[in-house]
Amino acid sequence: MQARQLPLYRGWAWLKEGLLLWRANPALMTYMAFGFLLTLVVVSIFPLIGQPVASLLMPILSLGVLNGCRAIDEGRKVGPDILFSGFRGGIAPLVTIGGIYLIASLLALSATVLADGGTLLKVMTGSPVDEAAVNSPAFTLALLIAIALSTPVVMAYWYAPMLAGWWQVPPVKALFFSFYACLRNWRAFLAYAIGLALFGAVLPGMLIGVISLAVPALGTLLTLLVPLVLLPTVFASFYINARDVFGLPGASAASHPLIVDDNHAD
Template identity: 75%
Template sequence: MQARQLPLHRGWCWLSEGLHLWRRNPALMTFLAFGYLLTLVVVSIFPLIGQPIASLLMPVLSLGVLNGCRAIDEGRKVGPDILFSGFRSNVAALIAIGGIYLIASLLVLALTMAADGGTLLKAMGGGKLDPEAVQEPGFTFALLLAVALSTPVMMAYWFAPLLAGWWKLPAPKAMFFSFFACLRNWRPFLAYSIALMLFGAILPGIVIGVVGLAVPVLATVLTFLVPLVLVPTLFASFYINARDVFGIPGAVVHSAPLIVDDNDARD
């Protein structure tokens, strides 16, 4: 197992290749994406314990989605139960990853309290915000601080479920490798982020807005239909970038050519 360093243009391809993967089995891919989200929402409903349990289950369900994407990619026929296949692979490490991610996220929110007195924390908890408090400079600084601090947390989590599930790594080691894999591939991830903004938000918004001026009813239909394609495509793109960076255990790698730094070559 080695984290490959990919060129910038691969980030542009992840979303389009995710769309191609969705088109190969739209029913299963759509079920995996919305089944993942619905399961977490249902678990989160329970008072007090719902949110923590949902956080612990996130890596387990994420692995199930990745297993489903892998099955589609390899042309294997699987059923909807593959969403819960993560419960059969290194569950202790997956739950530990969820726990570490939860604690780190709570620490980030706690640190933002020093900037805005807890306004952002209240907003994240579903509380009603005071419009005047939102306009305060402290709230803006808290948002920027939250983004800056949560980025390395997300980097450590990004590949961790598949590293724990497919390569059987313990939670700390999986998150360590995930962080440095993201850091090493910041260029394609930057291109990926731009592609998500353009094709996942800006362009669909423009299209729906223009259609709404001509045919409002059609715009309403598109508002419901577009997420049915975009959300599964987004989940499929997670698998594509994981396949590119780490490959598939025991299989021929489909990713772009490995880019090696001069420093790595000397090593």
């Protein structure tokens, strides 16, 4: 197992190939994407313990989605229970990853108190805030601090569930290798982020807006239908991304070259 360094154009391809994976089994991909989100939302509803428990469950469910995507990719037939397949193996490393992610996220969010006196923290926790405080420069600064501090946290988490579940990498090492892999592939991730912004928000928004002006009913219908394709495609692209960078357990070196040379990375 080694993190490959991919050229910039592969970031664009993750969404395209994610769409192809969705087309291979749209029912299962749609179920997994919305099932993942719905499960976390339902768990989060419970007072006090809901949010922490949801954070601990997230890596387990993430692994289930990846297992489902891998099954579709390999042409295997699986049932709806694949979403919860992360519970079948050792869940302790996955829960540990979720706990570390939760603590790191809280620390990053807490640091913003120094900038805005806790306004962003109140917004994120659902507490009432003054509208003037939200529109203040201090709140904007707090947002920038939160983005700067949370980005490395997300990078450390990105591949960690897959590394722990498929490769049995210990939690701390999985988080480190994930951060390193994201850093090594910043060009591809930049292209991926641009692709998400264009094809996930800008272009669908423009298309729905234009159609709504001409045929309002059709625009409303598209508002409901587009997420049914877009969201599962994004989830599928996470698997394509992970497969590109780390390959799959048991895959041959010939079919999954380990490194893309720095000099050939766009």
